[in-house]
Amino acid sequence: MATGTRSAENFAKSVGFCCGLVIAWESRFSPQDIIEMATIITFFLAGLAVGTLVEYLLHRFLLHSRLRHRIIRRHKMHHKTHVRHSIVSEFLGFFPGVVPFLWVGFAHNTSAGVAFVVGELVYVLAVAVAHKWSHEAPHRLFWMNPVVHDLHHDGRSRWNYGVVTSFWDRVFGTYTTSRKSTN
Ligand SMILES: [Zn+2]
Ligand SMILES: [Zn+2]
Helix, strand or coil: CHHHHHHHHHHHHHHHHHHHHHHHHHHCCCCHHHHHHHHHHHHHHHHHHHHHHHHHHHHHHHHHCCCHHHHHHHHHHHHHHHHCCHHHHHHHHHHHHHHECHHHHHCCCCCHHHHHHHHHHHHHHHHHHHHHHHHHHHHHHHCCCCCCCHHHHHCCCCCCCCCCCHHHHHCCCCCCHHHHHHH
16 A cells, blocks of 8 residues: 555544544533533632742742741741751741632632632642752752742842742842842
8 A cells, every 4th residue: 555545544543533532522521511621720720820929929028028927037047047948847838828818719619619729739839849949959940040049048138039930020020140139
């Protein structure tokens, strides 16, 4: 058989297989099921996104404030000594920050609420791991410049508040990769 004919046959089989999958998918899930899945995915991603903003705002305006609180003292001590905490300790340290927002998805429905909470929990775990890696192995955070957290610890700590992403630092003008601007 000519190579061209075989390729055409394989292509036709692939298209048939894909069509079969689509038909199977559509017969298995109703439009309501698909809307429900889209809602769950959207609220999960929203949980992650809200987590990044909450982390930025709390870090910038609470942890670096002049208020007297055990958590703020712990953060100042971390800045002075670069003391490293376990992932469990980091998780428990960041978790209270997202608690006031855990209701958000439930305003829509129960599955959206659960998806949002899971998104927040995954995000807090990501912060805990990312902060540990920022000190021990910053190159593992391949989507970020490896110097950003180190520069956050420099001088008066007015830069690079984001631990998982530098997105909000760029939005609010607190992003730098230069040691000159930190002093
Ligand atoms: Zn800090
Ligand atoms: Zn740190």
